[in-house]
Amino acid sequence: MNPEEMNKIADIVPEKSRNALFEAPLRSIGYAINGYLNLKFGDLITIGAMTEGSLKSLAQSVIEKSEQIDSKNYDTTKLGIALKAIDEAKYSIEDENLRDMFASLITKALDKTQNEYVSPLMVFILSNMSPKSAILFKNWYESLNGDKVSIVGQLVSKTSDENGNVQGTTMIERNIIVNGYGDILREEITADELITLGIIEIPDEFLTSELYTNQYEQLEKIITSWPISITLTKNQKLSMDKRLIRLTPTGRTLANLLFN
Known part of the structure; x- marks a missing residue:
């Protein structure tokens, strides 16, 4: 000083x-x-x-x-x-x-x-950081082990032609997160806030180990069964795009300062 x-x-x-x-x-x-x-x-x-x-x-x-x-x-x-x-x-x-x-x-x-x-x-x-984002950050981080990463599912509707070829995808819900305890967190706004602050990122990637494959399958079964606010045509079908959520280097540093 x-x-x-x-x-x-x-x-x-x-x-x-x-x-x-x-x-x-x-x-x-x-x-x-x-x-x-x-x-x-x-x-x-x-x-x-x-x-x-x-x-x-x-x-x-x-x-x-x-x-x-x-x-x-x-x-x-x-x-x-x-x-x-x-x-x-x-x-x-x-x-x-x-x-x-x-x-x-x-x-x-x-x-x-x-x-x-x-x-x-x-x-x-x-x-x-808002109080809701603080809770998400703390609870999500403390639920994880190892690589500090978990899965995210993005609910979409895919439109196919008569031959089954996908013609387009419409996003319905984003950032449906599964934490380390297996809890589903529908946290679009608060996750976006943490992304904006540089704490977490949700890249266009997914986790490929058998453990996460099973988690993705279970999540897709759950979220595709939820009621939605739009009416699907006969050519549209609900599905889930797989993502992952992880701490940025800044997020890891902040988490270590606050929680360790």
Whole structure:
């Protein structure tokens, strides 16, 4: 952190909290963050834009997570990013999942064994994530093992000529995801949000092992039996285009910071 940034922080953080932020003893982190939170968001509580309980919950979560950091690894080189994350958390602090994610990012920024990939980009992504997308991201990620990948089915209707040759395909539903537990997630909007944020991708590819072949078959049986809002002609038939869903490199980095 350069001297100019240090001076800016010194101007806005109460003296006791400021001293705690820059001191090595780890026990001071929670106190310092709590002081900064109250300084930044006290007025929002007063006008009813934020609840005091949510603010206390974020502070307590940071304290609990910071206690897991070895004192010799306490690092202030990315303190500016930690404070930026605190500032951005005000837009999401009322949601429990996002509040916990911000607490994880804040404390990882102060641990030199974890903060290599803590960056303003990670703060930006988290601050632009909706509560529903946060739930999808967390639940989907934690349901998976190994390659962090699962299947996606896209329900389509295919039009064929009298000889059975496919003449055209019409998309009906997108991004019907199966997580690692086998649960079906109809998550078009939230998946699109995570794609836009650069966390996941759904390429025009599918998984070919026998395990996934069986999953695709079972998914197609289920989703082609669902009621649809359009009337098919005699030349149209429901089917499923196979896809996969996986984390991007940015998504893997963010997931490691938030959930590991």
